[in-house]
Amino acid sequence: MALTISKNLCFLSDLSLFIAASFSSQSAKMSSQVRLSLLPRATCMFDEPVQVKVAGLRSRQVVTLRARSTDEKGVAFSSSATYRADGSGEIDLERDSSLRGSYTGVEPMGLLWSMRPDALHKRFLRTKSLNPHVVKFSVHEDVEEEEGRMLAEATNERLLIADGVMRRPIKEGNIRGVLFTPPGGGPFPALLDLYTFGGGLSEKRASLLAGRGFVVLTVALYGHDDMARNIEEVHLDYFEEAIELLKKQDKVGSKGVGVISISKSGDLALSIASYLPGVEATVWINGCSANTILPLYYKKSQLLPALMFDKSNQPADSETLIGKNFMHNPLAEENKATLVPIERAEGRFLFVASEDDLNWDSKAYVEMMVERLQRHGKDNFESVCYPGAGHYLEPPYGPYCPSSFHGVVGRPVQWGGEPRSHAAAEVHVWKKIQEFFMTHSISDIGRTPDVKSVKPL
Template sequence: MSSQVRLRLLPSARCLFDEPVQVKVAGLRSRQVVSMKARSTDEKGVVFSSSATYRADGSGEIDLKRDPSLSGSYVGVEPMGLLWSMRPDTLHRKFKKTNALNPHVVKFSVHEEEGEERMLAEANNERLLIGDGVSWLPVKEGNIRGVLFTPPGEGQFPAVLDLSSFKSEKRASLLANKGFMVLNVAVFSDKPDNVKELHLDHFKEAVDFLLQHPKVGSKGVGVISRSKGADIALSLAAYVTGVVATVWISGCSANVAVPLYYRKRQILSPVVFDFSKLIPVESGAFIIKDGVTNPLAEENKGSLIPIEQAKGRFLFVASEDDLNWDSKGYMEEMVERLKRHGKDNFESVCYPRAGHLLEPPYGPYCPSSVHGFVLKPVMWGGEPSSHAAAEVHLWKKIQEFFRTHLSCDATQTKAKL
């Protein structure tokens, strides 16, 4: 490495996962062209990496907040481009970060552009999912199998139930850093093809658990979920008292895949996948957007979730380039249905050029991975830069929505590193 070249991460090399860092390089030759790289390994041992070419200014400095990438994993001024543009070293892999206790460590480095690409400087960015003072507590009570994240302090905290389709603590822990008490529960604790029915009562137990918690100050519970989990969130809003704010992300307006039961009777039949409608692409993945049968077809009316019954508020979030299914169409159908019933208890946002997998910001964008139901690699959609920008915007919007509709004294509590 060159002793003159310095790579700095500002304001600190240690930060929360959803916080930006400013990447700066000094000590280069005037107008020197270099490669900036980022590299990380996920929980499954898959290596993710990115690379972009930059030209130093007349003083031998590069600032990713100011300077454009000339080529590589992205082009243009993208201050966090090295993070969201990281790609796996094998096809169809999604970055796995399910355990909140382990930080996401990214190695940034600067390399000579010519010859053997000698490394000139490096720095590690430790991106924490759980801030100092936030507690992580496994919950195994009744039918609840999850993890409770509690901000530091005595409370009272606004309560959120985070329903992940499969085990993942990332979103829940990051919300807890913002002052919310969050219970994360996976919709599927077993392989989906082993699950013949789901019971809304099990998720109601999670809502009641939060409402009865001594540190919860909100009068009701917020629910957040994406994809299959989002229809469970809608069903909770429609059938269960105490759910006052629901964030539905890239979901369906109907119950998907398996029958839903409540109080020992089936309340919703499922819409199912039609595997004959999968479209193969050159990479070996499939586009499955048209694979779900139409919820509005007469034979599927029993699968539509009666959200017009809900007493709480909705935030509907869809993407125009969702290749998993037509989340934009489902959202528009729900908005029209609520309007027909004289309801105005919703807001909606649709992101152009974003894909299905909207997550907290600054993780690697995932173009394709194995689908939990289809069990084949599928295309998720989205243009990487636009998708990354959508995640930044949405993450702020989610917090604002919950702060507005889960009001209590402790909403401004923040976990600090």
């Protein structure tokens, strides 16, 4: 009897192992059949969309798609969205709607712009152009309240510098920056990129614009390389020197240059266009209509005093600040001297404002500038406002940032915006900026530029 029981137990044990092995084999076979595709290719430019498709799932199977990456400071970003496959076991993010997760609805690039940091008040930083932004996409079994088993994975390399674009660090005279030159013989329109006001130097926007057919010089104002760590005033002479350096480049064909800015550098761009010759087109993004924070000088004489801010009206217990609440009113009688005399400018302006910008009252500043130009009989401007967009309008498809630490105020600040609307605004304005510069800078070149190696808008 004991021998019979032992044989039966062995049989049952073997049967259990066989069933488990069969299930594991079937499961492995199922997951190996799942395919995650990034089209038209897994490597693309940072500002290009990618089509995400999944195949090989069961009919109507529910799965979770995830995206994760790390910025150059080591901060991890991630997103997730749950989808139901169609009858053929396929998911296409250009067609299908997310049921839940970091976003809902049909959002082809939602996994990218909805990525969030793993810590509060962290802004996505990708300032160096030579290293790609690497994003891992993956498909997981849908398991509530935990990450299900991975069924497939694909890596998206999002390049910041296109093939053939030349990158040259600049350390000439007083200028510290990086020059980007497109492939081909040219001639190309020239742009001065004032991306940051702080000590860092961001190459992302400049390198991407070079891939679109512009010679771009991005410059630091302080705190970079051997420059002073802090400054008490800004000198237009520095930007005049930068413009002259830019115009001397072999592939530059335009007589003048374009200037692109954002935030504090917006008022610097206004002053450059108003006081310096040869500025054909200026893009102002979410800045101020007055000279702010630091007085502006030219040839050792002060041109404009600084419009200051007052943080006393912020709640003492507030974890984050809203910058637009503590800037002084530039239209107040005691502050009017800080207003930039943009009616002096001969070139064209593109004013870009986010209606939910919490750092500057950008829309109100655009209205001030439009009124001022019209009052002086000028029509050399166009403007665009984006409802639901926040402060940092950048090249598209990067993670949206609701708040981050601000070095000037020494605390986290809110940038504003709703993620979906902000992402859509970035896509639209990025194309508009390129069209604006091509329209108003290329006219001086005299012939069609050599853009055989440059990707279209």
